[in-house]
Amino acid sequence: MTSLSREDVAHVAKLARLALSDEDLERYTDQLRAVLDHARDLEAFDFESTAPTAHPFAAAAYLREDVVVEGLDRDEVLNQAPAVEDDRFCVPQIIGDAP
Amino acid sequence: MTILDGYEMVVGLEVHTELKTVTKLFCGCANAFGSAPNTNVCPVCLGLPGSLPVLNRGAVELAMAIGTALGCSILPSSFHRKNYFYPDMPKDYQISQYDEPINVGGTLELPDGSTVRIERAHLEEDTGKTTHVGASGRIHGAERSLVDYNRAGVPLVEIVSAPDITSAAQARAYAAELRSILVATGASDGRMEEGSMRVDANVSVRRVGDATLGTRCEIKNLNSLRSLQRAVDHEAERQSELVAAGGRVVQETRHWDEVAGTTVTMRSKEEAYDYRYFPEPDLLPLVPEDPWRDRVAAELPALPAARRTTLLALLGEPTPSQRDQVLSVVELGIDAMVTSAVSSGVDPARALSRVANEVAALNGAETLGVDDVVTVLSMEQAGELSATHAKAVLADLVEHGGDPRELAKRRGFEQLDASSLDATIDEVVASFPDEWTRYCQGDDKLAQFFVGHVMKQTKGQADGKAVIAGLASRRSR
Amino acid sequence: MTTAIELADSVRRGETTATTLTEGSLAAIAAGNGALNAFLHVDVDGALSAAARVDRAVANGEDPGPLAGVPIALKDNLCTRGVPTTAASRILEGWRPPYTATVVDRLLGAGAIPVGKTNLDEFAMGSSTENSAFGPTRNPHDHARVPGGSSGGSAAAVASGMVPIGLGSDTGGSIRQPAALCGVVGVKPTYGMVSRYGLIAFASSLDQIGPLTRSVADAAVCLEVIAGHDPRDSTSLQEPAPSLVASLHDGVEGRTVALVRELLDGAAPDVEAAVNASAAVLRDAGATVIEISIPELRLGLSAYYLIAPAEASSNLARYDGVRYGLRVDADDLTMMNVATRTKGFGDEVKRRIMLGTYALSAGYYDAYYGRAQRVRTLLSRAFAGAYGRADLLVGATAPTTAFELGAKTTDPMAMYLSDVYTIPSNLSGDPAITVPFGSGADGLPLGVQLLGPARSERLVFAAAQVLEEGAPR
Numbered sequence A: 001m002t003s004l005s006r007e008d009v010a011h012v013a014k015l016a017r018l019a020l021s022d023e024d025l026e027r028y029t030d031q032l033r034a035v036l037d038h039a040r041d042l043e044a045f046d047f048e049s050t051a052p053t054a055h056p057f058a059a060a061a062y063l064r065e066d067v068v069v070e071g072l073d074r075d076e077v078l079n080q081a082p083a084v085e086d087d088r089f090c091v092p093q094i095i096g097d098a099p
Numbered sequence B: 001m002t003i004l005d006g007y008e009m010v011v012g013l014e015v016h017t018e019l020k021t022v023t024k025l026f027c028g029c030a031n032a033f034g035s036a037p038n039t040n041v042c043p044v045c046l047g048l049p050g051s052l053p054v055l056n057r058g059a060v061e062l063a064m065a066i067g068t069a070l071g072c073s074i075l076p077s078s079f080h081r082k083n084y085f086y087p088d089m090p091k092d093y094q095i096s097q098y099d100e101p102i103n104v105g106g107t108l109e110l111p112d113g114s115t116v117r118i119e120r121a122h123l124e125e126d127t128g129k130t131t132h133v134g135a136s137g138r139i140h141g142a143e144r145s146l147v148d149y150n151r152a153g154v155p156l157v158e159i160v161s162a163p164d165i166t167s168a169a170q171a172r173a174y175a176a177e178l179r180s181i182l183v184a185t186g187a188s189d190g191r192m193e194e195g196s197m198r199v200d201a202n203v204s205v206r207r208v209g210d211a212t213l214g215t216r217c218e219i220k221n222l223n224s225l226r227s228l229q230r231a232v233d234h235e236a237e238r239q240s241e242l243v244a245a246g247g248r249v250v251q252e253t254r255h256w257d258e259v260a261g262t263t264v265t266m267r268s269k270e271e272a273y274d275y276r277y278f279p280e281p282d283l284l285p286l287v288p289e290d291p292w293r294d295r296v297a298a299e300l301p302a303l304p305a306a307r308r309t310t311l312l313a314l315l316g317e318p319t320p321s322q323r324d325q326v327l328s329v330v331e332l333g334i335d336a337m338v339t340s341a342v343s344s345g346v347d348p349a350r351a352l353s354r355v356a357n358e359v360a361a362l363n364g365a366e367t368l369g370v371d372d373v374v375t376v377l378s379m380e381q382a383g384e385l386s387a388t389h390a391k392a393v394l395a396d397l398v399e400h401g402g403d404p405r406e407l408a409k410r411r412g413f414e415q416l417d418a419s420s421l422d423a424t425i426d427e428v429v430a431s432f433p434d435e436w437t438r439y440c441q442g443d444d445k446l447a448q449f450f451v452g453h454v455m456k457q458t459k460g461q462a463d464g465k466a467v468i469a470g471l472a473s474r475r476s477r
Numbered sequence C: 001m002t003t004a005i006e007l008a009d010s011v012r013r014g015e016t017t018a019t020t021l022t023e024g025s026l027a028a029i030a031a032g033n034g035a036l037n038a039f040l041h042v043d044v045d046g047a048l049s050a051a052a053r054v055d056r057a058v059a060n061g062e063d064p065g066p067l068a069g070v071p072i073a074l075k076d077n078l079c080t081r082g083v084p085t086t087a088a089s090r091i092l093e094g095w096r097p098p099y100t101a102t103v104v105d106r107l108l109g110a111g112a113i114p115v116g117k118t119n120l121d122e123f124a125m126g127s128s129t130e131n132s133a134f135g136p137t138r139n140p141h142d143h144a145r146v147p148g149g150s151s152g153g154s155a156a157a158v159a160s161g162m163v164p165i166g167l168g169s170d171t172g173g174s175i176r177q178p179a180a181l182c183g184v185v186g187v188k189p190t191y192g193m194v195s196r197y198g199l200i201a202f203a204s205s206l207d208q209i210g211p212l213t214r215s216v217a218d219a220a221v222c223l224e225v226i227a228g229h230d231p232r233d234s235t236s237l238q239e240p241a242p243s244l245v246a247s248l249h250d251g252v253e254g255r256t257v258a259l260v261r262e263l264l265d266g267a268a269p270d271v272e273a274a275v276n277a278s279a280a281v282l283r284d285a286g287a288t289v290i291e292i293s294i295p296e297l298r299l300g301l302s303a304y305y306l307i308a309p310a311e312a313s314s315n316l317a318r319y320d321g322v323r324y325g326l327r328v329d330a331d332d333l334t335m336m337n338v339a340t341r342t343k344g345f346g347d348e349v350k351r352r353i354m355l356g357t358y359a360l361s362a363g364y365y366d367a368y369y370g371r372a373q374r375v376r377t378l379l380s381r382a383f384a385g386a387y388g389r390a391d392l393l394v395g396a397t398a399p400t401t402a403f404e405l406g407a408k409t410t411d412p413m414a415m416y417l418s419d420v421y422t423i424p425s426n427l428s429g430d431p432a433i434t435v436p437f438g439s440g441a442d443g444l445p446l447g448v449q450l451l452g453p454a455r456s457e458r459l460v461f462a463a464a465q466v467l468e469e470g471a472p473r
Helices: A006-015 A022-044 A074-078 B057-069 B168-185 B225-244 B290-299 B304-315 B320-332 B335-343 B348-361 B370-381 B387-400 B404-410 B418-431 B433-440 B446-457 B464-476 C004-012 C018-036 C044-059 C102-109 C152-159 C176-182 C216-226 C269-284 C295-315 C333-344 C347-360 C366-389 C412-419 C423-428 C457-470
Strands: A088-092 B007-018 B080-083 B093-096 B103-109 B115-125 B129-133 B144-148 B155-161 B197-207 B217-222 B252-257 B262-268 C039-042 C071-075 C113-118 C165-170 C185-188 C208-213 C256-260 C288-292 C392-396 C432-439 C445-451
Touching: A006 A022, A006 C347, A022 C295, A022 C347, A022 C366, A022 C412, A088 C333, B007 B168, B007 B225, B057 B103, B057 B115, B057 B155, B057 B168, B057 B290, B080 C295, B093 B115, B103 B168, B168 B197, B168 B225, B168 B304, B168 B320, B197 B225, B217 B225, B217 B262, B225 B252, B225 B262, B304 B320, B304 B335, B304 B348, B320 B335, B320 B348, B335 B348, B335 B370, B348 B370, B348 B387, B370 B387, B370 B404, B387 B404, B418 B433, B418 B446, B418 B464, B433 B446, B433 B464, B446 B464, C004 C018, C004 C044, C004 C216, C018 C039, C018 C044, C018 C071, C018 C113, C018 C152, C039 C152, C044 C113, C071 C152, C102 C113, C102 C216, C113 C152, C152 C165, C152 C176, C152 C208, C165 C176, C165 C185, C165 C216, C176 C185, C176 C432, C176 C445, C185 C216, C208 C216, C216 C432, C216 C457, C256 C269, C256 C366, C269 C288, C269 C392, C269 C432, C269 C445, C269 C457, C288 C366, C295 C347, C295 C366, C295 C412, C295 C423, C347 C366, C366 C423, C392 C457, C432 C457, C445 C457
Parallel strands: B217 B252, C071 C113, C071 C165, C256 C288, C256 C392
Antiparallel strands: A088 B144, B007 B155, B007 B197, B080 B093, B103 B115, B115 B155, B129 B144, B197 B217, B252 B262, C039 C113, C165 C208, C185 C208, C185 C432, C392 C445, C432 C445
């Protein structure tokens, strides 16, 4: 584990679509570093032989039958949207393609 | 347009296919194409706060069918989240399979006998549909975009080939064969134009004999088998020229421009996303039990390779052009018309020829029923319809629908049975005694003279071959 | 104070009406909420019409259910159709969900009356309810102090007598810690026992809904109502709700209870004394009390503060200004996303999103998230070892009694340490309950925590009942 830099925090903020002022950046870097430093206690343990746990109880998946269930009323859905046009959700111009 | 001499291409394909389930992958909304915008939506596929995904058994089963058809191992699998922001993705992450896909390893044997290894075929969810509004109607220069989430959450299987493909024609053949398999298993309708099957090509080039792979580019927006073949050819040429001129290929995603016939840069590797995959905590591991796997395997219908073998066997010793026709009818999914017609007594060569030519030209997979085609071919075989009239009835069926016998009757094609044909031939022979004598003495050219008169009398309903056969048998008596 | 069970019984017998109880609850909220800020939204019309339905059922001779007419407070991260649901965030201000959480449907089906939505730390991220975008909630026992968090609104509403039952969610102690600080019972059920459908996700593999109540028995009734498999939550256990009330008085005779050193390390002396006294109560009731150490529990906090933010960073991506909630306009989509999220999220939420994004990002996954998941395995194994020697574990719920507002807001790490005793149960998925057990040197309430293995709710509740009966008055 390496020490967290301001550049790391700036990069992460960009990935998470958050804007940070210089002051924010300074403060978050210190705070996040404190948490990550605390996490250094994990380094003391040997984990190579331990499998990761993603779910508390790893039962097999619960499956749904392929049968239609009534969905939502479109007006009720679109009423909650910030902007709507032609029964669709409207967003400002997209710069860059989808991955 | 082709790769430079001394270079070879290495191609791998990633094919996304929408599954033909009744509902979406993680919710009970209808998986339907063409509904009014945002009408097949619920809290889950809209990614509303608090909603949770529940996996569709039907989608899993179709994915297993695809894996079985491709000879993959069907393994316990899990789902991950692929995180990136895009408005067509309601949760701003896609639920997909990552390091534990459901189908692993497999092989696709192409009609020419070559094989392409399959690395994996995994389940994931589709995105919604974005429409760009503004001057150009395209993403660049659009003023705003509109999102419809009807497609969001529709099940997809992504089939990833190994980089085993060595030509653009082989890339096309692979995609065509895969499409036939997807259609055969009932997993997909395989429509590239509607986007229910999407192909991305990873293309690299190297000097012939080099062991290491060159830098690859991923080509997107391949909306037909033809675009796939053209794009791969073009990209291999571009890369080989670049390398030959001392340049370096940059790893990037490129967009195929169908009109210009070129690929253009979409995104370079520096802009590549950091997807932060991690195990989807809302879904538990998927474990396909043995009895389930066995049932899926047992219910798998005949696959294209087996169907081609069946047709070739019916033909006995097929000519090269018949081999091409066999390929084509299986690719189009209309081979059952041939086999059904043959089992109803139609001559295999005639059945294949009619289906490969007339039915295919009429876009018969979409427009014609197997039973109707068999009826028409059987009528022709029995001499009840001439070849010309058989074709006309098929065309009528496409245009108007209905019962083939009724259509033939309405057109006045009905019933020129053997006895009335015989009577007409006798009549014509009697009317031209001189010509008949000369014909009997060996002037074979006169056969066409008699055929012409029979045709005139029957208003074209007679089968020319049947007339010639009738003349020949009279001469030998 | 009257318990929920007694209230429901009197409604079912016709001695009082749901409407009377609801009006009483609404009046208490109107009188007290100005000072406490426990409720973010009071649904007067919804509550009264639900009460009228219950009263009609009683009049028709039907049984409205085990919670007939009982007013209930819902943490505002539970979706309620047509009723504002904010998760205490600006980014969801004004959002009216088009659907209702499974637990709320089940409560309504049992005759309960949801009266409103309670305050929380934004998206349940916090331990003091100070991270709410709509102002902090205050502790009913001392308005200068925090109620704990993140379910501080529900804890304060129950502790102040506004409602007999509140629902909370517990990701790292968010039910148990505020319950302890406010002097009420709080339950974090076995992961998967209660459906999460309609709970606005913080960390999906840790979140669990549970009750906050004034008695162990009320918590048992409430959990029986809300538990059981839900086909809309794949992680919900495929089994029916456990029967808890019937075995509530089974006691602890013949059981072994382990006092866990790591669940006391760093606790204030009055907290430690209370835990020791609770162990004595269990011993007097016939349990064998042993002392054990589970060193792996010390790793819980670090693992938690990597796993929970990682899942949160992904769960909170959807708040992008496209489909619902806040949008801050900008020239292009990315700028709109950034402006919306920057304005809509509070400080702590941003901190955790960034922490989680970092823990998952290329090159750091194995060192942080991957390693934290392995710790989870270690921790579960360690718990399993402990449960080989003891039926139940006992320890503190929180290191201290309620602290003052503002005391920890500038030091996130200090705030995170408030959850050190509660986090391990979330990582293992096992159940835990906090029971009020006397008060601290400052006269403020204290809680003692009981932990059991997965699906051991009957045992945990029976032991909690013993503690409740033996607690100092």
